[in-house]
Amino acid sequence: MIIIIKQDYEKEQLDSLTKWIKSQGVKIDASKGEKNLILGLVGDTSKIDIDLIRSLDIVENVKRIQEPYKLANRKFHPQDTIVDVSGHKFGGNSFQLIAGPCSVESEEQIIGIAKAVKAAGANILRGGAFKPRTSPYAFQGLKAEGLKLLLKAKEETGMPICTELMAEKYIDLFQDVDIIQIGARNMQNFDLLKAVGKLNKPILLKRGLANTIQEWLMSAEYIMSEGNENVILCERGIRTFEPATRNTLDLSAIPLVKEMTHLPIIVDPSHASGIARLVEPMSLASVGAGSDGLIIEVHNDPPHALCDGAQSLRPEQFEEVVKKVDVMLPLVGKVRN
Ligand code: PEP
């Protein structure tokens, strides 16, 4: 339920209304709409008399929200949420580039790639330390050692870092990580979502391989309902019947998600296509569709990468993508900052 408050409300009246709502065991998420204050009610609102509230002097309108996601709902929060990562903003008219290897492989590798992607224009460094692999025999990541190397790269380049947390037991190792990624395979790991919901840190929530947009937004709701509203969504392709690409990039999800939620959304064209030469066209298409950023896999030696070499760009190819993205950004009213 949302309550739209009249523009010229008296503070005392608002205080007594919010006090009464809270006494009904319902939480309030207040946000500023274009003109009016909006009170979003979270919890069991079935006992709240909608006509009674509508009749109050300070109330302009009351609406029931049909969708099961509330805090993530655009109706609750009409303005875009801006997630700030050390001054780099996700959402609104900002556009961000996250780049780096699929996995951290060595100090030389991660620092070399960090410097290269920074020089090409990336603002944030990615790199997996804990890797969710289909095969238990495949490289699983350098784990804690990989995180140390990422932090070293952060220190050397000044770039914030984004890396995946696979299980709650490792959460303490992630204190200096700037964006915690929840990977596609963990999108519905509800205990993990609740755990990162208790942090005060940006979370990159990837869409599950076979999850609907509504399920994805419900996963965002899990994080937000624990108090962490710094959620960045990431469309990374979904499973379809088409085997020619690793996944199928759901481009239409971008404008649709923007109608449904106030949260920022970025695209991962690397995992979406699985093919390096498709990364540039899919990046440009994502910009055109209104994405708030891109996360792109870049490796100095893709044929020898320990993970996802086939979809990784060389630094010079990444630089070409950035140049073309920059040409397109003014068309969609966005700036890189
Ligand atoms: C990754 O970012 O390297 C990754 C494993 O992504 P996803 O969870 O989208 O497959």
Ligand code: MN
């Ligand atoms: Mn990868």
